[in-house]
Amino acid sequence: MKQRIAFESSKKQAIETARNRLLVGGSLMAAAFFVVGVRLFDLAVFNETEDLRRAASREIARPASMARADIVDRNGVLLATSLKTASLFANPRKIGNPADVARRLVEIIPDMSEEVIAARLGADKNFVWLRRNLTPRQQFEVNRLGVPGLDFEQEERRVYPHGRLAGHIVGFTNVDNVGLAGIEKSMDAAIAGASSPLRLSIDIRVQQILRQELAGQIEKFKAIGGGGIVLDVESGEVVAMVSLPDFDPNAAGQASDDTRFNRMTLGVYELGSVFKIFNHAIALETGVASFQSSYDATKPIRVSRFTISDYHPEKRWLTVPEIFQHSSNIGSAKIALDIGAEDQRKYLGHLGLLRRTSIELPEQAQPMYPSRWREINTMTISFGHGIAVSPLHLASAVAATVNGGILRPATLVGGERSSVDGVQVFSAETSDRMRRLLRLVVETGTGRNADAEGYLVGGKTGTAEKQVNGAYKRNALISSFVGVYPVTAPRFVVFAMLDEPKGIKESYGYATGGWTAAPVVKGVVARMAPLYGIAPLDESAPDIRHAININAQPAIRNRSDAVN
Amino acid sequence: MIRPTSLILMVLAAAAGGALFQVAFEVSALDDELAQLNRDIRADRDAIHVLRAEWSFLNQPERLEELTRRHLDLLPASGSQIAGTGAVPVMPEEELPANGSNIAVTPATAVIAAPKAKPAAPVARAAAPRASAQTENRADLVRSLDDVLREVMATPASATGGAPR
Numbered sequence: 001m002k003q004r005i006a007f008e009s010s011k012k013q014a015i016e017t018a019r020n021r022l023l024v025g026g027s028l029m030a031a032a033f034f035v036v037g038v039r040l041f042d043l044a045v046f047n048e049t050e051d052l053r054r055a056a057s058r059e060i061a062r063p064a065s066m067a068r069a070d071i072v073d074r075n076g077v078l079l080a081t082s083l084k085t086a087s088l089f090a091n092p093r094k095i096g097n098p099a100d101v102a103r104r105l106v107e108i109i110p111d112m113s114e115e116v117i118a119a120r121l122g123a124d125k126n127f128v129w130l131r132r133n134l135t136p137r138q139q140f141e142v143n144r145l146g147v148p149g150l151d152f153e154q155e156e157r158r159v160y161p162h163g164r165l166a167g168h169i170v171g172f173t174n175v176d177n178v179g180l181a182g183i184e185k186s187m188d189a190a191i192a193g194a195s196s197p198l199r200l201s202i203d204i205r206v207q208q209i210l211r212q213e214l215a216g217q218i219e220k221f222k223a224i225g226g227g228g229i230v231l232d233v234e235s236g237e238v239v240a241m242v243s244l245p246d247f248d249p250n251a252a253g254q255a256s257d258d259t260r261f262n263r264m265t266l267g268v269y270e271l272g273s274v275f276k277i278f279n280h281a282i283a284l285e286t287g288v289a290s291f292q293s294s295y296d297a298t299k300p301i302r303v304s305r306f307t308i309s310d311y312h313p314e315k316r317w318l319t320v321p322e323i324f325q326h327s328s329n330i331g332s333a334k335i336a337l338d339i340g341a342e343d344q345r346k347y348l349g350h351l352g353l354l355r356r357t358s359i360e361l362p363e364q365a366q367p368m369y370p371s372r373w374r375e376i377n378t379m380t381i382s383f384g385h386g387i388a389v390s391p392l393h394l395a396s397a398v399a400a401t402v403n404g405g406i407l408r409p410a411t412l413v414g415g416e417r418s419s420v421d422g423v424q425v426f427s428a429e430t431s432d433r434m435r436r437l438l439r440l441v442v443e444t445g446t447g448r449n450a451d452a453e454g455y456l457v458g459g460k461t462g463t464a465e466k467q468v469n470g471a472y473k474r475n476a477l478i479s480s481f482v483g484v485y486p487v488t489a490p491r492f493v494v495f496a497m498l499d500e501p502k503g504i505k506e507s508y509g510y511a512t513g514g515w516t517a518a519p520v521v522k523g524v525v526a527r528m529a530p531l532y533g534i535a536p537l538d539e540s541a542p543d544i545r546h547a548i549n550i551n552a553q554p555a556i557r558n559r560s561d562a563v564n
Numbered sequence: 565m566i567r568p569t570s571l572i573l574m575v576l577a578a579a580a581g582g583a584l585f586q587v588a589f590e591v592s593a594l595d596d597e598l599a600q601l602n603r604d605i606r607a608d609r610d611a612i613h614v615l616r617a618e619w620s621f622l623n624q625p626e627r628l629e630e631l632t633r634r635h636l637d638l639l640p641a642s643g644s645q646i647a648g649t650g651a652v653p654v655m656p657e658e659e660l661p662a663n664g665s666n667i668a669v670t671p672a673t674a675v676i677a678a679p680k681a682k683p684a685a686p687v688a689r690a691a692a693p694r695a696s697a698q699t700e701n702r703a704d705l706v707r708s709l710d711d712v713l714r715e716v717m718a719t720p721a722s723a724t725g726g727a728p729r
Contacts, residue, residue, distance in 0.1 A: 066613075078620035084610065161620035208625035454643035527640060536643035 067156050067177055070197035071170055071184075073204045074239070074414040078197075080170050080184070080249075082177070083159050085133040086152040088142060091126055094149030098122040101147050105130070108141040132175050133157045158184075160249045165207055168262040169200065169241055169361070169412060172249035181252070181260070183412060185362045201237035201414035206230055206528045211242045213523040214496060218244055221501035221516050227263040228520060229391055230528070231493040233399040233484065236408035236422075238359070239492065241265075241392070263499065266363040268388040269478045271497075272464030273327045273513070274398075275384030277482070279336055280324055280437060281401050282347045285430045288338040291550060294319045297330040303376050308333050308383075311463070311512075312446075321550050324437045325445040327461065329383045336382030341373045344381065350425045351397040351407060353389050358409035365390050384464060391480070395495045398482050402438070402458075402490045405431045439487045439548040450483050450518035452525040454536025456544070458490075459483030459521060461513035466500070476500050481517035485525050488547045491534060496520035 071080035095101055098121035106114045109131055120128045133155065134142070142150060158173045160166070171182015179188035183200065191198055210228045218226045230240040243263040247255030261267065283289040297318045300309035310328050323331030336344060348354055348369075356364050368388040370377045380386035392410055400407035405426030426434075438458030441447040446461045459482055466476040480497040484490040496517040503509035507516070529536070537544060632638060 077623065078616055081613070081617050081620075083614060083617060159617055161617050162624055165624070165626075205625055208629075212626075452643065526643060529643070530641050530646065535648060536646055 069191050069194040072197045072199050073202045077204050078161055079166050080158060080160050082156040085155055085157045086139045087132040087155045088130040088134055089151055089153060090121055090128050090130055091149045092121050092123050092128055093126060095121050104145055108138055162204060163250055164246045164248045167246050167249045168243050169202055170249060172252040182361060186360045199414045200412050203239050205531055206240040209527045210240045210524050213520045214242055214244055217516055217520050218498060221498060221511055223498040223501040225263060225499040227391060227497050229264055229395045229495040231395045231399050233403040233490045233493055236410045238410055238412050262363045264391045265359055265361050266365050268365045268368055268390050270385050270388050270464045271394055271480055272384040272462035274460050274462035274480055274482050276324060276332050277398060277401055277460050279332050279382040281426055281430055281434050282339050283335045284433050285426050286339060286343055289320050289335055291320055295331045295334045297328045301330055301333055306376060321437055321440060325440050327446050332382040333379035336378050341378045344378055345373050351400060353393050353397055357392050359392060360412045367393060384462060391495055391497055395493050399493045400425050401434050402431055402484045404428045435487050436548050436550050438484060440550055446514040447518050449514055450481055450521045452522045455525050455529050456486040456488055456537055457483045457525055458487035463512040477511055479511055479513040479516045481513045481521050483521040494521045494524050
C-alpha cells in the first residue's frame, strides 16, 4: 500500500513535470503562431502598398502602341497608319544547306532571286535580312518549311489607305519607318513620339474633287501636268492640294522623280497675269491709281530690246478696272511704273512672295526674282514675268488680298489655327475693291469659264510662256486661274494650273488659263460648296449687286464720285 | 482523448486552410482570365487598327463615287437645287396633306455630310418626283439611304465588330 502511494506520488511528480514542460513548449508554439498570425493578418489586411505594387505590375491592356502615330485628315479620315507585319531574317551559321533553303524560299517569295538568297544564306554572319514585311500567307508558308535558322521579327509598316490622293502631302517613310518626304518627313519627330493621331487641315473629299477636275482638264488639253490648291482664306489652312502626275506612297520606291515632284510647293513658275492682282492692289493701296484713273494702252511699250504688248489688244485708253478686266499688260506695266520699284518690292515682300512659305513640307522652293530690280523688271513683274513663285505662294498672297488684307501663313496642320494673328498687308478698303475687280473678271472678262452659278466666284486668269534655257517657248504655257468665293465674303481661294496644255478645237485653239484652268475652279467650287454649307446666292439680288458693283465708266468720261 | 475545443479549433484551422487555398486558386484563375482578356483586348485592338485602315481604304472617295453611280439613284446637288426656307412658296391650306409631314423643308446646310453621294435636295425632290412603282415609299426609302450614308460618313473612325482573330 505504501509502495503504491509512493508510486502514485512519483508518477504524479512525473506527470507534473511533463505538464509543465508541455505548457512551456505549447506557449512557445502559441507565441510563434501568434507572431505568424499577426504577420499574416498584417500582410492580408494592412499591406496595401504591396497589393498596389502587384496590381500595377500586373499587365493591364494598353492601347495598341505603334512606333508612329496615325495621320488623319480634318474630318478624322485615316491617311497614314502603321500595320504590324513579319520580316524574315536568317542566321546563316545555322543554315546547313543554303542552296536548298534558297530554292524552297523562292517558291514562297517569287520576286526574289534564288542566287541572292543563296548568297545571303551562305554569308559568314550571324544575321542577314531576307525579306522585310512578308504577307501573312508568306509567313505561314515559311513557318511550314520548318527550317532552323530562319526567324521572323515583328515590324511595322506604313500604310496609306488613300494612296496617291494625298501622296504629295502625307509623303512616305523608308522601311525603317523614318520619314523621307512630305509631312512624314517634316514632322517626323512629332509623329514618331506621339500616341494620338496627327490631324491635318486637308479634306480628303475636296482633295478628290480637285484631283478629278484637274485630271479631266489635263487629259482634255493634253497637258504634261498640273496642280491645284484650295486654301481657307481666314485661317490659312490648306484644304486640298494636288499635283499631277502623282504617285502612290505605298510604293514610293517605284515612283519616278517627275511624279514625286510637288508642283504646288517645290515648283516655281512665272505665273503671268494672275500677278496683276497684286499690281492693282498695290496701286490702290498706295493711292497711285484709283478706279477712275486711266492709262494709254493704244500701242505696245518698247524698252531696249523688250516689247510689252497685249494678248487681246483693245488699242485705246483703259480705266484701271478695264486693265484688270481685259488683262492688259501695257496698262499693268504703266501702273507699275507709277508704283515704282521700291514700293512694288516692299509689298511683294509683305505678301510673302520673296521668301519661302511656312508650309509644313520639306519640298519647298525659294522664289526667284531679279537681284537688281530695274525698271524693266518692275514692268514685267507687274504682269507676272521675271518673278517665279510656287503656286502656294500665290494662293497664300491672294488669300491675304481678299480677306481684308491680312496675310496668314499657310499651314497643313489642322486645328486651332483660326485665331492666328496675321500681318496686315492691305487695308480692308483695298481688299474690298480687289474683290470687286476679281468678280468683274469672272462676270465679264477672261474668267467667265469659272463662273459657278450662285457661288459668286471672283478670280483672275494667268497664261505665261515657260522659259526653257533662258528663252521663252511660244507653245509651252503655264495656264492658271486663281479664284475666290463667295466674292462678297470670301471663304476659300481655289487655284488651278495646267502645265503645257495644248489648244483644242473646243477652245478655238486656245490653251489659256481662262479655257483650261478656269473650268477646274468652277467644278471644284460647285462641288465643294455644299460640303461646307455654303448656300448659293441670288446674283441679281440688290445687296449683292451693290457689293460687287464697280462704277467704272469708259475712260473718256470722267466721273468724280467715289466708288459706290 | 480529443476535447471538444480542440476539435472545434482543428476544424476551424482546416476550414481556414481550405478557404485560403480556395482563394489562392481563385486568384490564380482570375489572373489567368485577366491575362487572357488582355490578350484578347490586344488582339481586338490590333484587329480594329487593321479594320480602320481597311475602312479608310474602302472609303476612298473614288471608290464611293463609283459605287454610288452603280447602285444609287443619287447625283451631286447642284447650286440651283439648293434653296433656303425663304425661297419656298407657302402652300395653300387646302392642298396640305392631312398630317402635314412632307412640307418639312431642309435648310441649305443640311446637305453637308455625305461626301460623294450628296443627296438631292429635298426641295428639288419634291419639285420633280420620279416615276416609281412605290411612289408612296419612295421618299422614305431615299431618306433612309441618306441617313445611312450620312451616319457612315460622319463616323469614319468607329470600325467595330467582326474582328477576325
